[in-house]
């Protein structure tokens with residue numbers, strides 16, 4: 001290991017990566033954060049359900065987190081990590097500018113992309129009046145005309161949930177599959193309007209969604225839409241390492257233990273990249289946990305290395 005070897009490189013500086021950075025910086029670890037600058041919630045003007053930060057713009061929290069981590073010696077670099085190679089005692093990270101960085105450990109905190117269903121007009125107000133998380137934004141659109149646009153049968157959960165925030169709820173059932181009588185009656189019992197016609201378009205003005213148009217030309221006025229994107233974890237740079245994965249109804253994600261450690265002893269992964277249902281508070285908790293767990297693994301390794309060095313000094317030299 002050389003003096004240019006980082007104790008830890010964190011890929012991604014969202015809530016998860018910055019929490020890990022803070023824990024590692026405060027543990028006096030040589031820590032570098034590399035970030036491509038596209039946190040998942042950048043589309044939303046304000047964050048909610050984050051204790052102590054209710055209403056804070058997402059980028060403001062990230063800016064504050066960087067300043068805090070920097071105050072403990074953590075360094076930051078803009079860029080995109082394209083691949084990670086296993087060198088045994090270290091890992092080599094290749095960046096998009098062609099440079100290579102060597103680290104004893106890596107924390108993957110790269111989040112996910114939300115691939116929205118390809119309905120014309122749906123993406124225009126993503127993060128303001130087209131939403132996915134009622135705990136993040138349900139209060140802001142409470143008691144208004146809300147539409148649920150499921151993308152798979154899993155969308156039934158969202159349909160039931162949203163009734164808590166409004167009694168003017170319309171569920172577009174096309175993607176839910178054939179609704180049986182019991183499910184239909186359950187939704188109707190709480191006054192939910194069911195529309196089985198496929199959607200042709202979401203109608204918007206400058207500020208917000210205004211209506212949903214069906215393939216039959218029907219136009220239903222609405223104030224907000226809840227839908228589910230397909231989540232694409234940003235973990236392609238680790239593909240060659242063939243880490244263990246776990247399959248879930250939300251897709252395939254790298255498997256981790258409770259401290260965020262993957263099946264590779266030098267790689268941790270935290271936040272949305274491994275936990276699709278994670279919001280900002282859970283991402284922060286996972287980052288802090290991984291920072292502490294990783295530091296302890298390096299503490300053990302520091303002792304192992306010191307003992308190895310001591311033993312090699314004590315070995316008698318031959319031929320004297």
Ligand SMILES: Cc1cc2nc3c(=O)[nH]c(=O)nc-3n(C[C@H](O)[C@H](O)[C@H](O)COP(=O)(O)OP(=O)(O)OC[C@H]3O[C@@H](n4cnc5c(N)ncnc54)[C@H](O)[C@@H]3O)c2cc1C
Pocket residue numbers: 011012013014015016017034035036037038039040041042043044046047048049050079080081082109110111112114126127133136137234237270271272273278279280281283
């Ligand atoms: C529209 C919207 C609104 C939301 N609102 C809320 C809310 O109000 N409250 C709440 O609690 N949660 C909210 N969330 C959820 C929240 O965005 C996530 O829980 C949170 O961003 C997860 O943090 P993270 O650190 O795992 O990932 P992210 O915040 O997405 O950060 C990942 C970072 O890694 C970087 N990155 C990716 N690949 C690479 C690479 N190869 N090399 C270098 N860097 C890379 C990205 O550019 C990004 O900066 C919202 C989500 C969405 C989509």
